Amino acid sequence: MYLTHFGLNQAPFSLTPNTGFFFGLTPHVEALQVLQTALQTGEGFIKVTGEVGTGKTLICRKLMNDLPEKYRCAYLPNPYLSPDELRWAVAKELGLQYSENLDQQQLTGMIQQQLMALSAHGNAVILVLDEAQALPNESLEALRLFTNLETENRKLLQVVLFGQPELDERLQSSDFRQLRQRITFSYKLRPLTMEETQAYIQYRMGIAGYGGDGVFDKRSLRMLHRMSRGIPRLINIIAHKALMLTYGCGHHKVSFQHLKDAVEDTEDAVSVNASWQPKLMALLFVLTLGAIFVKVSL
Structure with missing residues (x-):
């Protein structure tokens, strides 16, 4: 490895999203500001999308690491789950102890009770899903129904979606118009500029x-x-x-x-x-036009 050769104490360009390497690049800082502002409102869905490799998972981890103590976070890194599997996963993240023979209605009731108990103790609960473009359609609808759980003052659960541009495309369908209207804040990550x-x-x-x-x-x-x-x-x-x-x-x-x-x-x-190649083609085009102009002039 080249670490000693360059006087390094760790690999500078690891692919693992390491928040110790988080740098305040404009798109990443703006995304975090949107997320933090949205969480303070306590309403609905929050969405961050971007092309593969633009830093969504790093921002996701940075957000969770920096959450104030009052927040209770349920994290699903791989949401390719059926609605039933999604409910079981949320229940586990919320620390519920349950029997395997529970039906889905009973499980949903337990989740609601746990959310109400956490809210009563001053906790705001957020569900964070990475790679959200992988969610099946039925599971997206199940998520929407989760956000129906609320008190008179605020939602019992906020949902943060991190996904690729395919998520935006799917949400444009009329089938998801109810969910789309519940997205209160969103941000689209862009690639870095030369200076960045x-x-x-x-x-x-x-x-x-x-x-x-x-x-x-x-x-x-x-x-x-x-x-x-x-x-x-x-x-x-x-x-x-x-x-x-x-x-x-x-x-x-x-x-x-x-x-x-x-x-x-x-x-x-x-x-x-x-x-x-584009520069070469442009040069050839200019040279060809020049040659034609010379012939016409003659």
Whole structure:
């Protein structure tokens, strides 16, 4: 591994969402602000969507880690569950002790009683679902019915959905118009800008213990941003491979070739050759027009 070679004390570009590496990038900070504001209102559904790799799970974990004590959080990282399985999972997250021979009506009643008891003790309960685009249609409807549970002052349960853009597409269906109207706050994560990508790389290297000059020069950073499309997960994968290749060559600065090789070895990254093709085609087009103009002039 390259840690000692670069003077690092931990891997800077791990794919595991580690809140210790959380950096205050504008889209991530804005998403957290929306979530925190929405939770204070105590109403309905909250939704955060974004392309694969844009940082939804990291924001999810950051939100749960920073919740005030009054919040009780039920977390479902894999919500590909039937309505019955969803109710069992929620009951377990709420700490309920139950018999396996309970029917669904009895289980729903126990969940409601537990929510009312927690509310009476000043606890606000939120249900957080990651990868929410995987929820079956019937389970989405079951979630909506959960939010019918309320006191005269507030909902007994708030639901936070983190999902890919497919979730937005599904919710546009008329079948989900009731649920759609209950989404009180939403936020759509965007990829990073060039400046944010540069700051992101430097920040993670610093947190990992690097104290020297930039391993990635400006040319490499521009290429990394372009090939990753500003998606943090792809940035991590490409940067990690580039550091491995640099270490393997005994160098301390990432070269253009190292980065090119890392990109070509990464699924879903923009091909280096493909990224130059539009510019090449534009140049050929201009040259062709110039040649035609010369012929016409003659």
